[in-house]
Amino acid sequence: MATTATRKSFGQVLLELGGKDENIVVLDADLSKSTMSKMFADKYPGRFFEMGISEANMIGVGSGLALAGKKPFICSFACFVTGRYDTIRISVAYSEAPVRIVGTHAGIGIGEDGNSQMGLEDLGLMRGLPHMTVIQPADDIETRQAVTWMAENDVPSYIRLTRQNVKDVNGPDYTFKIGKAVELVPGSDITIMATGGPVYHAVDAAGLLKKQGISAGVVNIHTIKPIDVEAINKYAKLTGHVITVEDHNTIGGLGSAVAEVLAESGAGKLNRHGLKDAFGESGTYQDLYKKYRLDAEGIVSVVKEIFDK
Amino acid sequence: MAQCYDIEYLRELARQSRIDVIKMLEAAKSGHPGGSLSEIEILVALYGHVMKHDNDNINMKDRDRFVLSKGHGIPGLYAVMANLDYWPREDLLSLRTVNSRFQGHPDRVRLPGLEASTGSLGQGLSIAIGYALASKLDNDAYRVYCVIGDGESQEGQIWEAALSAPKFKLDNLVCILDYNKGQIDGFVKDVMPLEPIADKWKAFGWHVIKVDGHDIDELIRAFEEAASIKGKPTFILADTVKGKGVSFMEGLIDWHGVAPNKEEAEQALKELGA
Structure with a gap:
């Protein structure tokens, strides 16, 4: 059975989506090689914005892009991006700005880097925000379809992805339905x-x-x-x-x-x-x-x- | 390229907007007069002359975008936009009441016409940068203006934003500092000194212009200069007076976030020629 890290599935599908929808723009905070947004960055440099290690600004810039009609995916480790909670609260959720927030390196599954790099409270934080959709896919095909759903739906959303490889749990005919277990x-x-x-x-x-x-x-x-x-x-x-x-x-x-x-x-x-x-x-x-x-x-x-x- | 404008009309717009701010805050019995009065000429110069916008078509695709990052100053913007027929002036008196579109801090969802929801300080300049990047992607479709406060400039996110706009060569972006020198706990210079402000923004890579923030002609010239600058964003340091236009409020920290009572409002309105 195939295994893949869901962050890698994300990077691949984002690249595909980028070719289909030129409103998709991607922002990262100096972790594009780890979040896998680099695949998009390399192919579409004009629609990729390297924001440096400034997550709060990345979130706000994402908000402005979204309010202007773009479809921003803003990427970092789950702990770092959701750690800038008040900026997400006001500039994204309260603003109803359709920013697609991508938090990779979920949980203890990231391994050796230890606690400061582990997103362990991010779901609780994002779940508590009105207007926010919160998704955590389990394998490759589910991640691809979940990210596609995010691209196609103009609402604030958060997706939580793994650093480590995970085994497929869904078959090739799987269809992702938002909100359906x-x-x-x-x-x-x-x-x-x-x-x-x-x-x-x-x-x-x-x-x-x-x-x-x-x-x-x-x-x-x-x-x-x-x-x-x-x-x-x-x-x-x-x-x-x-x-x-x-x-x-x-x-x-x-x-x-x-x-x-x-x-x-x-x-x-x-x-x-x-x-x-x-x-x-x-x-x-x-x-x-x-x-x-x-x-x-x-x-x-x-x-x-x-x-x- | 300077376009003609009627300075008397703009001054009258400022005076009327100040009157509306006082009436609104008196009715609401709360709000922020100091920073709402200090920013008026900046807003009048922008909405009354500089910006491309249309009150009959608030979603006009290529309208210039304005973000009031110092969200507590929103009564000033509500008033200026009311005087430009975005909404009826009498509706302003519902400020801060249940079900009102006129929230205590800006809410773009409840009040279409506003470009951003702000109020948690430090966030608006980043949003403005997002708009400016989107404009660049759409072939420089519009210009973007953002007013920040001086107390607000103590937020770290302001400096993250200040770092990033020059990187993207956002010459379609103007950040205006309403430098009124006061914040809730005291004078900015005592709470957390910001000087030398102009040097900081220059060092971050912005084109910096200093103006008298209550001189509409000077403000308009600065906005015209900003439009001529290529390859970098402009920062306008607008020297202002907190509580401008009401003698007993001017320069006093106590009027940062306290509304005038009936007698105070009457005196303020008298001074403003209401």
């Missing part, structure tokens, strides 16, 4: 709701759990906002128990979004798995996913703890 594995005992980098680990975990007699379904939540209320309630009722899995703080991210839905509906029980009110640290991606139990074995152990109680 995707069932990847059917299950009857518990539903794992995952997003982003850990999704394929969740699929692998479901396979391991099956061998141990636990029928765990896996649902990929690629749109964090608007959250798919209907699907969350449906799967919660179906299996009675939901566990969210994300490479993000459990406060503010997918776990919180699902908790809000289930608290209001009472459709099922919930456990949240991810970074538990904690910062990240240095290490290889594999070692970190093992330590924080975001790989398949880790997810299996977390699910089994729920059943053992």
